[in-house]
Amino acid sequence: MLVSVFRKAHFNAAHRLNNPAWPEERNREVFGLCNSPNFHGHNYDLEVKVVGEIDPETGMVLDLGWLADLIKREVEDRFDHKNLNLDVAEFRDLNPTAENIASVIWRILRAHLPERYGLGVRLYETPRNFVEIG
Numbered sequence: 481m482l483v484s485v486f487r488k489a490h491f492n493a494a495h496r497l498n499n500p501a502w503p504e505e506r507n508r509e510v511f512g513l514c515n516s517p518n519f520h521g522h523n524y525d526l527e528v529k530v531v532g533e534i535d536p537e538t539g540m541v542l543d544l545g546w547l548a549d550l551i552k553r554e555v556e557d558r559f560d561h562k563n564l565n566l567d568v569a570e571f572r573d574l575n576p577t578a579e580n581i582a583s584v585i586w587r588i589l590r591a592h593l594p595e596r597y598g599l600g601v602r603l604y605e606t607p608r609n610f611v612e613i614g
Contacts, residue, residue: 481533481534482531482532482533482598483531483532483533483534483541484529484530484531484541484600485529485530485531485540485541485542485544485547486527486528486529486530487527487528487530487544487547487548487551488525488526488527488528489525489526489528489548489551489552489555489556490523490524490525490526490556491524491526491555491556491559491560491561492521492522492523492524492560492561493521493522493524493559493560493561493562493563493564494519494520494521494522494562494563494564494565495514495519495520495521495522495563495564495565495571495576496514496515496516496517496519496520496565496576497510497511497514497515497575497576497577498511498515498565498575499575519563519565522605522606524559524581524603524604524605525603525604526551526555526585526601526602526603526604527601527602527603527604528547528551528589528599528600528601529598529599529600529601529602529614530542530547530593530597530598530599530600531597531598531599531600532596532597532598533596541597542597550589550592550593551589554588554589554592555585555588555589558588559581564576564581570584571584578603578605578609578610578611579611581603582601582602582603582611582612582613583613585601585603586599586601586613586614589601598614599614600612600613600614601613601614
């Protein structure tokens with residue numbers, strides 16, 4: 481039987497949606513206010529889902545304290561109160577859309593999670609706008 485366990489986290493970050501290969505007018509048309517050259521920020525809410533079997537010895541799928549520490553170290557410390565475009569290496573050449581941020585978070589966490597676990601990431605950019613991977 482597979483069981484899903486979840487951990488929530490939060491970080492604040494600024495970004496600018498921009499495709500440097502496009503003229504300024506097209507960037508403004510596609511990204512609107514999110515293309516501001518002065519950047520803008522969000523209070524991101526993150527939900528991480530880990531799927532696996534219950535360990536008969538511990539009664540847990542995964543130690544949620546370990547997961548909390550992983551998310552803090554690899555996501556919150558890396559993204560919180562940062563300008564994603566300027567301060568986070570993963571977005572130097574990648575447009576920091578919610579979809580791309582969630583994808584980067586998924587890849588970062590996947591690299592630290594044993595293969596036997598499934599992984600899902602849900603990232604809320606606003607209470608009404610969110611993306612989900614996995």
